[in-house]
Amino acid sequence: MTGVWVAVIVASVGCYLLKLAGVSLPPSVLERDDVQRVATMLPVAMLAALVAVELFDSAGSLGLDLRLLAGVGAGVVALVLRQSFLVVIVVAAVVTAVLRALT
Amino acid sequence: MGHESRAAIRRDAAAMAGYAGAFGASFGAVSVASGLTVWQTMVLSLVMFSGASQFALVGVIGSGGAGLAAVPTALLLGVRNAFYGVPLTRILGRRALSGPRRLVTAQLVIDETTAMAVGHDEEPAQRYAFWATGVLLFLLWNAGSLAGALGGSAIGDPATLGLDAMIPAAFLALLWPRLRTAEGRWVAVGGALVATVLIPLVPAGVPVLAAAPIAVVAGLLPRRGREVTR
Structure with a gap:
């Protein structure tokens, strides 16, 4: 088995076990x-x-893509205007895409 | 929970799974371009099933890192899923987590399912949002990965369509109801600040984990108006 397969399997099983650990706390702790x-x-x-x-x-x-920030900002405006989840994420994507196409 | 709200949750979950599918395709293409086989790519998407960890792993391998050198980064990015398990255990209830069901439930604990669950107020809606998002996203992420791994360079960059803006926008939208209280706002702002300051200083994955202590402090502080025992 090559090194890549070892990495894929070890990391995949490890990530799964981390998820499993998180949902395995005993009720005595959670309550x-x-x-x-x-x-x-x-x-x-x-x-x-x-x-x-x-x-x-x-x-x-630290870095900033202003087009991405503007797009997400537009999404926040949609949120403040009480738009639905779908509208918020589509507005964010469309504004970002348009700004990227223009600049 | 009414018929209408279930439909609304399914629609939101489908939107989230839709863009996840596009990123899955991007992942598949990047993975194969990084030197992984289609099978290795699919083991990652099926078993690891955690976008940030997957991109990090193939990124290290693609940049010439020895196989095992890629493992710690992927695991570090996966630790946050363990933290998500704590609130989700309470939301999902004992039945979803008893015996073999826990093995399935655990696999669906990721950023998106956690966000969709906490984005709702009532427990039945939270549970439905977790399952609807988890199942749809798992299917589309893997379908996308396979298409990307097979289609390779024919797959475009999701950033051209602005799909990368959907990720922070979606998480913000789902956090929104939790920002109604002053406590929620402080915790969110604190978490974002800590993470931002740490980005250039610590390995990938740590900035998000470093926000967890803020929740611990907020949870343990006695609240105003609450009787403090002792």
Whole structure:
């Protein structure tokens, strides 16, 4: 078996086991009040961080694609105007694509 | 949960799975161009099933890294899925996580399913959003990967269509309801700030993980208006 196959299998199984570990906490831990409050806030903090990484990570250094930022900004405007999820993501993509085609 | 809201959730899940399919095609093409076989590409999409980890792994291999050198980065990017499991365990309930069902449920714990679940308020809608997104996204991600791996350079760059803007826009849209409270806003802003500052300083995957302690602090702080025991 080549090195690439070893990497593919080890990393794939490892990633799966990480997912499995996350959904394997015993109820005695999960039912604790403080754990529940942390669990509610966990995705808020991490998904907000993920948005920041999507916007500002340019191959490991800080970078900014203004067309992408403008597109996502347009999506936020749609959000403020109470548009649906579908409208928000389509607006973001279309504005970004148009700006990329023009510049 | 009414018939209408289920249909709305399915529509949102389909939109998310649709762009994931486009990125799956992009992944398949990049993977084969990086020197992986179609089979290796498909093992990644079926078993690893985590976009960031997959792109990172083939990226390291493609840039000439020895096979095993690619593993730590992929795993580091996968650690956040373990964190997502904690809120999802509560949302999904005991039945989805008992016995062999847990093995299936675990595989669907990714950014998109977590975001879709927390993007809703009521538990039945949260559960439905998790499953609808998980199943559709798994199917389209893998179909896309296969098409990309076979089609290779014929697959265009999703960025041309602005599809890369859909990812942060989608996560923002799903976070939106959680920003109604001051606490939610502080936690989100804090998480985004910590991640941004860390981007140039730490390996890929760590900025998102570093946001987790903010949730821990927010969760453990006594809240205003709440009786503090002791």
